[in-house]
Amino acid sequence: MERPISHFTVPRSTNLRPTFIGFGRIFLWGCGRGIGKCCVLAYLSHMTHNDTDARLKSILTTTRTIGLVGLSHKPERASHGVAAFLVRKGYRVIGVNPGLAGQEMFGEKIVASVTELPAETDMLDLFRRSDAVAPIVDEALAALPGLKTVWMQLGVENAEARAHAEAMGVTVIENRCPKIEYPRLFGEAALVELVG
Secondary structure, three states: OOOOOOOOOOOOOOOOEEEEOOOOEEEEEEOOOOOOOOEEEEEEOOOOOOOOHHHHHHHHHHOOEEEEEOOOOOOOOHHHHHHHHHHHOOOEEEEEOOOOOOOEEOOEEOEOOHHHOOOOOOEEEEOOOHHHHHHHHHHHHHHOOOOOEEEEOOOOOOHHHHHHHHHOOOEEEOOOOHHHHHHHHOOOOOOOOOOO
């Protein structure tokens, strides 16, 4: 990060696209799935999302039980790192992954579907492709009476899912990561892990 923050070079590869993350704007050139094999090229200071810091802080303060969809057992995967971070911060994190259902991770048994999450689950954290989000959110809305927040991870946005959730009074956060927002909002050093 020696070059000025206002100047950056776009990678030549046509397979890469920018991903925007929460505190200000950080341009990550990679697969668009979030914290992965990517390089931080520039930081711009202006927030572009409508979500206010107060709103995000309220969510992270009041949430207790998180259903994390797409949890991986591989430590190098972003979903695993985010889950581990949230557990360290005192949240109960229950993984949703049909391929790992029945296995225990972070002190909880992984379930195959959001419909198997406990009723007290108040946040859904989604590590899924944007086009796969809507049916998952619909299932969660029907099965989880305590659901208060649908949180879509970096690079994940879905207007249909947002509309359905908001119509049910559920708050929706898109294209952000709680592992990034938590340190920023609560005064800890922000951690952006670069893999590879």
